[in-house]
Amino acid sequence: MKNYKEVVGIDVSKKTIDAYCYQAQVHKEFKNDIVGYKSLLNWVLKSTKGVSVFYCFENTGYYSLKLALYLNSQKIVYVEESPLKIKRSSGIVKEKTDRLDASLIARYGWIYREELIPSTVKSTTHLELGRLLALRDQLVRNNAGLKGTLKEMKVFLTSSTTDAGCISLKRSIDYLSKQVKAIEIRIEELIFDDVSMQKNYELLSSLKGVGFVVACQLIYHTGNFTRFDNWRSFSSYCGTAPFAHESGTSIKRRKQCHYLGDRKMKSLLSMASISAIQHDSELRIYYKRKLAEGKDKMLAINNVRNKLIARAFAVVKRGTPYVVLQNYAA
Incomplete structure (x- = not known):
């Protein structure tokens, strides 16, 4: 990355992105969608006068994933960095604005440009696997909470089989259990559709203590x-x-x-x-x-x-x- 003459720091939020060119010292806000990304590239081209540029932004989950997918599709070099690394490299900062955050990200990219490695987007299968595993964890936690509530309610009731609240909780628990099972089936399909993933999954399953969830994670x-x-x-x-x-x-x-x-x-x-x-x-x-x-x-x-x-x-x-x-x- 040391051969690049300019770095564009981007602060990504849900609806907007703030871009800051470190050498040109210019800032502009864009929408966090395809139209906004196209406007961003045109603006950077005009502001930097065609010099070699790479983009740097924080990994903010789904918000930054859209930007990463677009830059990757356009074969544009970018670095998606940990927010904690950028924060700890910024020193003492008393103010917080989107513009300031974008400038700090650009500063980080420029200072560490010789050490940074270009980022790449994970495969579609890998991204779906991550989403399904996260959703499964959330459903399992919700189901555990409902089971705890049901157990507490049964202590105070003489007949839990006729209580409307208990009946509703049981139905919710059964429904969530079915959803978890359906997600696990889909995860298995993803794993076994990929030859390399399937082989590694079978190898990991040979270890005592490593089950389905641990192997997939x-x-x-x-x-x-x-x-x-x-x-x-x-x-x-x-x-x-x-x-x-x-x-x-x-x-x-x-x-x-x-x-x-x-x-x-x-x-x-x-x-x-x-x-x-x-x-x-x-x-x-x-x-x-x-x-x-x-x-x-x-x-x-x-x-x-x-x-x-x-x-x-x-x-x-x-x-x-x-x-x-x-x-x-x-």
């Missing part, structure tokens, strides 16, 4: 194991990798996991680890050994989490299912 978050070079990088992404905290000779704390990470993936790996400890003899022995060494229970579970991540990357890289070596020990 691993495939999605790793970009079908193309996004991360090794399991340690993914462990850092999930927030399960321990980091040192030292300063001089007086501060030497034990290594701890950083609070920044994908909490959803970390939670799923925690549940997978507990299941693996119960059903995998190797991991159960490993977990008990860590406890015997005097390690905290959660620290031992985190060690198992990293073991599972390492195994997941190993079976995919090797291309063969996981084999429990204890079964073949002499």
